Amino acid sequence: MLRQDVKLISVDDHLIEPKHLWTDRLPAKYQDVGPRVVEDDEGHEVWQFEGQLFPQVGLNAVAGLDVEDFSTEPRRFEDMRPGCYEPNARLKDMDQDGVWASLAFPSFSRFCGQRFLEAKDKDLGLACVQAYNDFMLDEWSGADRERLVPLVILPLWDAELAAAEVRRTAARGAKAIAFSEGPAKLGLPSFHSGGWDPLFRAAVETDMPVCMHIGSSSSMITTSADAPYAMHIGLNGLNSMIAAVDLLWSPVPTTFPDIKLVLSEGGAGWAPYIMEKINWAWTKHRHYCDLPDTPPEEVWSRNFFLCFIEDVFAVEQREKIGIDNLMWEADYPHSDCAWPNSRNRLEEVLEDVDDDDAAKIGELNARRVFNL
Template structure:
């Protein structure tokens, strides 16, 4: 049975490729040279340090071109202008990085073309993560000039809120990134952006891998408090910690891709055994692109651990971890038949759907067809929650009249 006409698909994990002028249009003149900008680079005859750039461009089946467009920031070169932006290409042409904007569908970086591609795909609304700044803005942790880094974070947020999401308010859930090096400044940015209509915050699924304090400290309290006060969930996209699940140096990237859900498992265990949800009882966390099939097993394992070991551990001894999951956490899936089959164990109110345009995991342009197939045996009221209603509730994103 096809999805009912009244059910609108909302993707809680898509990605946008930043247009070349995002920062040059918004940064003060004194930062134009050092701030993020696009330049052309000859990657076919580089030597020394630039040889690594050439290798990146020519690896993984990426299109080989002599002149490539790259991002620079404070003199450093970042070649992945469109990480895995392969929508519309056959799998045998997939690679990690397009080398020029004209290698991608315009919908990757042009909001009007994106809405056209969403219409083709049968997707009503989407939440779009960054690309160049990485999924939660962690690139700006590398900034040498803290003033430029903060202005660069704010520029991305202003672009997203004032230009991208504002162009079609009923089609995009507005998201922001944070100056992660300063929790107080991050809290201020949450409140500034909430006043402009932001609905979601991208945040690393593990801060320790970034050289930052863990969820077990009080370091992040200003951020969690501001998120709670503004009603914005933290969106923890797998891999945002910068710690991919590689098993060995020789393992192909396929191993990392297959295991990426373990990042979300790690975040779940950390959060459920930490004091975060006790200190901030209204905080919400969405595990973006983490899948859901693992949730029943992990919740069972965590509850058993809590039952047997809580008495001598520094964990809460009153509240069952799985109860915290159902109140605070949300699993998000693209293709996860096992998770859909076991949806009651995950929590039907705790599941949201993703498209992942323009990455290789996306089913674009057949997302609605895929969701119809995977939800074939699911009651309509449960389907409606998972593909639309849960997202509207979690992100405070009501239908427009």
């Protein structure tokens, strides 16, 4: 069970970027084209960037709402909990939820900053990336450096620039890197190409885990164009499954045996099946496919970390997954979160788990992986 002295750490939450983030930090020459909040013709608050409008997805900020009130319709800041975008309010919501520390992915910037990959002006894109990271380090985490764990984004269009940003932010206290679960889907070099070696080398040198959130490939698994939105939710674990196999077959863990690869919000119950399947495939096909020499199960236990919200099956299969490879996430303020009952819900999920194992899932693995 989860002891009361366990300081619960969520390794996957989200923040809604506040209105002032880029207007306060970008040079004057970028003020008109940089990200800012405006009202559209229907009175919605939306982001404007390089002349395009981007709505705020309603499901990104539903903490505290009844499920009957969930909607994908854009939400105004005044209709959100302040904890969605203001760090001191977030700390109060964490206190109410029984959560000690939190790592938050961006929203408008998208899960690994791919919004700025799509920028027409890459100098502007780099300025936006660095402004976001400065906000994360100075203002968001600055409200409480122990409890608000700084996760940074990267200029994805250039591996050397990305490595430089890793080192710049690590020197200022960053603890984790957001990266894509499928860079090839973004039109970037694949995990198999060696093109990301400068970035992964910087991640290992700074001992920062590489966090790959579902959807950070700008794609989600679905069945048909007319399937309901919930289809994405039901199948989102497939994104992490695909990323895991892609990386296991790639040279990345062999070239960088100390790298820490975190698969965020994809759950973990699928892992025993995948491990059985790829171990079998490795035995049968590794010679002519030129697969890595190290058995996948060894690479898995050394390099991969999975995160879950309420994955009861994963908890039951924790020994097969690896008790040192499991971490918990709250997903505040998204639709999957249980706020303000996250701790109570996790206590129920871990009720029959050994105290020491429960402490690893709730706190200690995250401390080790993120160097907290």
